[in-house]
Amino acid sequence: MYKLDNIRVLIVDDEEELAATIAERLEIRGIQAQTASDADSALGLIKTDPPDVVVLDLMMPGIGGLGILKQINLLEKKIPVILLTGYSSKERSIEGMNLGAFDYVLKPCQLDDLISKIQEAAKIK
């Protein structure tokens, strides 16, 4: 198992248990991970303690993943966003990429794929 030094990630998903488990697995690999389950808490965390990378589920209640992405884009500090997309969210993934998302992964994703993308995103930050 490899260690990843000091990358800070925020996982935004209303599936709290899933987000918490992914965060714990990332922590084991040395990535500092926090979670948020709604738009307000996600944007609050991003403003007060900006992570290096945001992993964002597209199917979020309220303003949705794309709404959160638009809000992140308005911030002064540019934070790369990796979208978690479902089977039928191809159009929304493309829209997300057009809105400046770093990349997207199909949910459920392989953890190693997600980590590779987090590493790439953290590099370009």
Place this chain on the structure above:
Amino acid sequence: MNEKEIKFIGKITAGVTHEVNNVLASIREISGLMTDILSITDETSFPRKEKFQISLQKIQNQVQRGIKLTCQLNKFSHLSDTNKTDVDLNEIIEHLIFLTERFARIKNITLQNRPSTQSITITSDPFLLQMSLFNAVSYLLNRMDNGCEISICPDKNGSQCSVSIICKGELLDKTSIFKDSSSSEELLSLHSIMESLNGVYELDESNTAIIIKI
């Protein structure tokens, strides 16, 4: 079933498969976390560690199987999103194989996908098109004996696209595969769908095949 009913079923199925996908994703991550914890746990402090690791791998394999099934079911649910769109025949046949595989396996019949080397795209109703192919395959499955093979071959000749569903092997009724075709539920349904799609189907006795032309 009318269009509204089909869309209703599609919408409900899409929603449920999305939720099931989240459940499977959680199980995968939780079992993955257990595997991670075991991998950093000392062998001496965890008796039968290897057996736990093997069991966790089995859980992950089953989750992977569930994800594949849910993905295909979700794809099926979205067939009713629109009644006119571009349909890739190779793709819809690959999906058909998934939808009919279980029925074929029970009868010990092999389904062979023989995709065209060229991409064949037609504008059609994807739900009705899939239903027509399913009916044709079902008709043949119910009349072929154990150990048979059914090949599904799309083709394009000028503006005419076709799908040939060809059987190889013994018939259950040795006289003819199309003996009861006029009263068969599958073929009556196929006939009515073909009328809606402005297509036709042919029963090819000599090759034990049904050819759908769209």
